[in-house]
Amino acid sequence: MNAFLAIDLPALLAAVLATVACGTLGNWLVLRKESMTADAIAHAVLPGLVAGYLVSGSRSMGAMLAGAALAGVASVLLSAAIRARTRLEAGAVLGVVFTAFFALGVVLLETQGARQIDLDPSCVLFGSLETLFVAAPEGGSWLAGVPGEIWLLAAAAVLALAFHALLAKELAALAFDPLHARLSLRSPRALERALLAATSAAIVASFAAVGSILVVALVACPALIAAPHARSVGGQLSLGLALSIPLVGAAYFAAAHAPSLFGTATALNAAGMIAVLLVAAVPASHGVARVIRRLA
């Protein structure tokens, strides 16, 4: 098996699937002016990851994902409870709850000595795109060697697209005019919680592969890149993914292979490179929109 199939393709696949999962749900967060929620969730899952690690005693994916999901749900429920009992603005509540959760995660990491037993803090920030590879068994097919993370990301991407397809009409009405939607929809609150739950699932699924920095960029950037050109919610999603996926691919190759062209042995961190390129594309896209408007 050549190096592309064994090393580059799995990492690319993981990055693209994470883009689809996070970008699809992030489109709604951007429309609702809640993209900070992604940042918040990415931080809130940390104590769950650490707890999952401590309980299972290993870096088993199942236990850590279960812990992260639990922490995500708990933080969302706590935020909802605080909002229902106070007049605090949603962003302020998120800020309070998610920093508390992140702090708890750090305390757990420090006091429980998880650091000594190989839970790498840089993994939390940058993920592990570089460690994903397909180890096909002797004579077996390529598919048989695909790591579990990629299947998980594929499931998250399908879930996100299905969520969008099934609830787009309600989510759009709620994002455009919350007061009107609260009267006409039977349970707007359930819809908001479902969106948060689905977003948490996408973030948790992507977290291990791409890390917390890229997760936040993947949630917000596709929609923000498309926003100045979009004329419909669906258009914003399709355009956002259509522009982001090639960027993700380009950034991966730039990180993995460009340094060797300059005679440097070490590759750059792929997740970091992807995040930089996506974030830079946002103002670039707005600039292009301004030029188009001036020419029109």
Added chain:
Amino acid sequence: MSATAPPLEVVHLRAGYVRDAWIVEDASFALAAGSMTALVGPNGAGKSTLLKAVLGLAPIVRAERVAFFGGDLDAARARVAFIPQRSAIDWDFPATARDVVAMGLVARIGLFRRTGRDALAAAERALDSVGLLGMAREQVGELSGGQQQRVLVARALVAEPDLLLLDEPFANVDAASEAHLASVLRARAARGSTVLAVHHDLRSVRAHFDEAILLNRALLAHGPVAAVLTDARLAEAYGFVGVTSAERAPAARAGEAEARA
């Protein structure tokens, strides 16, 4: 639910944003079917809060009774339409006028179903009724303030509501849009729908509405416009006599500014 029950009946309603600091201290009224009622009162009188409270959209609401067509809101949800203040909406949303009007049909279309051809056709008919059929495929963000307000009214009308609650439908709307909106609401009332609208401009109450509710934290009067907007009552509510105050001036100025633009 009886056939003769009023479209909206409110008994001793209090509402506010903080416990024990009521914005609306006491309101009781019932709307007659097919009536057009203006909800008037000075700034800070609690007009918008009352409207939201009736629909359960204000943070704290206490009431002996709030009944829609004799039953509770859940039973009447499909028959009631609410149009919030235009300024409460982010108009940069990527959607055409027709998309926004079709949002009025979300509940009727039902969960997990797409907005189909029928719904879009209904949305175009509703846009036609407010004189905006030609704008159906325009982005809502590119419409004028008056046109945006008409899109919101079309979104309410598309579901053929029996009770329309509007929060300042004529605020910052050019004269042509105001006249158009008033005639659309009037036509709707003539077909039996009931209209209750928060209204700022005391001079045009008589032209657009049959009845008025005068509110200043508590409900001061409710009845035919001429009987409610008397000098004595206005003096009590606004602290001045007549309608030459600054209360209507900002609204009028804003309207002129919009018409110029």
